[in-house]
Amino acid sequence: MAVDPPLPPAFVSHVHDVPPPGAAPDWTIPQNWDDFSAADHAVWDTLFARQVAMLPGRASDAFLRGVDVLRLERPGIPDFRDLNERLMAATGWQVVAVPGLVPDDVFFDHLANRRFVSGNFIRRADQLDYLQEPDVFHDVFGHVPMLADPVFADYMQAYGKGGLRxxxxGSLEKLARLYWYTVEFGLVREAGGLRIYGAGIVSSYGESVFALDDPSPHRIAFDLERVMRTDYRIDDYQQNYFVIDSFEQLLDATLHTDFAPLYARLQTVSDIDVAQLIDSDVLINLGTQAYAASR
Structure with missing residues (x-):
């Protein structure tokens, strides 16, 4: 969903109202791996080398294990046929190519059936630090390693089923915030500190540093209802990061919550603005918000 920095869907070019020519009714398309150029593969290799050099000690163990298990260190954009053999063996998930952003019901249905949709294009060499939309590097490098973790893989399937419900x-906006603050921009307590697991962070060189090291953002202990009330930034680095204690906590919160009364309750309370703190917050770091104020 997000890149460095993320932008709203209105600015995204790979958007279609109906499946474009060549796409199946579920919006999937062949990856056509052989059609990627040498320049495309070189962009992947450049991005990959830059991220893996700085993520040890920053990314969660689950993410780093996923990179190894899926053998993403191989040169070039992964061939989904090979990648899916390893991913299916690990957790029963697979990656499917799509032409761009897909409708919400299609996205949720794929997740509910342990399929992760990936854009079938990659940014240009002059877009390494800025892209308006999620490409194959964000989708595969950012998201797929976590899908090799059994607990997180189950969370993603549960999220897809919950999304369909x-x-x-009429509560898609509330549930989207859960995805944003966990799958895209989540932090986890690990090894005596904080580690990154959100794809929007691990696929961004700048935010991989900002999320952990910068004094500007608030870092707040995860609370499901609090997260689902909280607005977020779509045009720059985050002003809040929510921190889970474990991936089991995330899965349990999803499986053991009756969302119908939660959605009803959320309709009766106000949203929480970006960077706003509330009395019940458990703060891990109180941010200065200096970065946001300077923009």
Whole structure:
């Protein structure tokens, strides 16, 4: 969903109202790995080398294990046929190529059936630090290693099933915040400190440093209802990061919450602005918000 820095869907070019020519009814398309150019593969290799050099000690153990298990260190954009053999063996998930952003119901249905959708294009060499939309590097390098972790893989499937249910409650915006603050921009307590697991962070060189080291953002202990009330930035680095104690905590919160009364309750309370703190917050770091104030 997000890149460095993320931008709203209105600015995204790979958007279609219906499946474009060549796409199946579920919006999937062949990856056509042989069609990627040498320049495309070189961009992947440049991004990959830069991220893996700085992520040890920053990324969660689950993410780093996933990179190894899936053998993403091989040169070039991964061939989904090879990648899916290893991912299916690990957790029963697979990656499917799509032409761009897909409708919400399609996205949720793929997740609910342990399929992760990936854009089938990669940024240009002059876009290494800035891209308006999620490409194959964000989707595969950022997201897929975590899908090799059994607990997180189950969380993602549970999220997809919950997403399909949310459509009948008119609560998509609330549930989207959970995805944003966990799958895209989540932090986890680990090894006596904080580590990154969110794809929007691990695929961004700048935010990989900012999320852990900069004094500007608030770092707040995860609370499901608090997260689902909280607005977020879509145009720059985050002003809040929510911290889980474990991936089991995330899965349990999803599986053991009755979302129908939660959605009803969320309709009766106000949203929480970006960077706003509330009395019940458990603060890990009180941010200065200096970065946001300077923008």
């Amino acid at each position: 949310s459509l009948s409650f």
